Amino acid sequence: MKKDIFISLVFNVTRPMQTEEFLLLSDFLNARYTNSEIVICDPRRLLSRSISETLSTVPRLRYLLFSHHLADDISLAAGMENAIGDIVILADNENFSTDALERGVDICCQGSDIVCGCADVRKNTCYRIGSFIFRKIFGHIVKYEIPPNDTGFRVISRRAVNAVMEAFYFHHMLSYCLFRTGYPTNIVEYTLPAAISRQEGIIDGYMKGMNIIIYNSTRLLRAVNILALFTSFIAFLVAVYSIAIRFFSDHVVEGWTTLMLTLSIFFISLFLILTILGEYILRLVILNANAAAYHIVQERHSSVMLDMQALNVREESQGSHNNKVQTGRDR
Numbered sequence: 001m002k003k004d005i006f007i008s009l010v011f012n013v014t015r016p017m018q019t020e021e022f023l024l025l026s027d028f029l030n031a032r033y034t035n036s037e038i039v040i041c042d043p044r045r046l047l048s049r050s051i052s053e054t055l056s057t058v059p060r061l062r063y064l065l066f067s068h069h070l071a072d073d074i075s076l077a078a079g080m081e082n083a084i085g086d087i088v089i090l091a092d093n094e095n096f097s098t099d100a101l102e103r104g105v106d107i108c109c110q111g112s113d114i115v116c117g118c119a120d121v122r123k124n125t126c127y128r129i130g131s132f133i134f135r136k137i138f139g140h141i142v143k144y145e146i147p148p149n150d151t152g153f154r155v156i157s158r159r160a161v162n163a164v165m166e167a168f169y170f171h172h173m174l175s176y177c178l179f180r181t182g183y184p185t186n187i188v189e190y191t192l193p194a195a196i197s198r199q200e201g202i203i204d205g206y207m208k209g210m211n212i213i214i215y216n217s218t219r220l221l222r223a224v225n226i227l228a229l230f231t232s233f234i235a236f237l238v239a240v241y242s243i244a245i246r247f248f249s250d251h252v253v254e255g256w257t258t259l260m261l262t263l264s265i266f267f268i269s270l271f272l273i274l275t276i277l278g279e280y281i282l283r284l285v286i287l288n289a290n291a292a293a294y295h296i297v298q299e300r301h302s303s304v305m306l307d308m309q310a311l312n313v314r315e316e317s318q319g320s321h322n323n324k325v326q327t328g329r330d331r
Helices: 019-032 051-055 072-082 098-109 125-137 158-164 174-179 202-216 219-248 256-287
Strands: 003-012 033-042 061-066 087-092 114-118 121-123 150-157 185-189 196-198 296-301
Touching (some): 033 072, 051 296, 087 098, 098 185, 125 202, 150 158, 158 174
Parallel strands (some): 003 033, 003 087, 114 185
Antiparallel strands (some): 087 150
């Protein structure tokens, strides 16, 4: 028996796909849910030539073509904004599994508005070390609670989607912003044919970590202010000491090592402060640029005729399927 839910599968294309693959996805959704759609996000233009055949064969498809190459989180955020389902699923070629989809939807309907997919994730040494340091030092500051084996697969209720879209910058840190909505979260563990490979280097990991901190917390800036105040207090004590030693000792020439050590501490603190302030200023410039995160240059729909016997009319005000995260008929 089909579950009375409208499912929107937002699929980010990271490799070329055949029409048969989308047909299998459409049949899978249609066999289990009363209403469904597949929103194809193609930021790399991998399907721009073959999509016409796919749209003429597979029902319930929507195709979004962007003006330029986008990061995966921005592409998925764009698809999520254009999805209309009660439950939205974010996936791509690397992390998708029909088993995770079905189980994730069930978990979501039981009351978990955000379901995070977890599977085998292969990480290089730099990524593991950087992730460990970030979680230990900054994880408590920004409440970074995303599991280490996160695949990026998400099942999200409509009310969680509406909540996360209220944030101005959610396109850039979608996965993290979802966990900050305050709605109940859960995980679904599943297996994939091949382990997901995370090959982010030191620079990419640094940029990702700084984005999470700068976008979502001002505690680091407050810590820098405290450090600046403490350093100023030390400078004051050194100044008092230098004046006092002048009156109580005639040997003032000595102390070159102490002077250089003091100057080193001051300059390290100064440049650390300038680094953090520079990150915040950079983020303010981006946020105030008034530029859209993405531009859709083409949106196309399936030309396949749907079931003409299906009517948009209900005899009951509530659905028969138990959905604890629905936002419509039960309110």
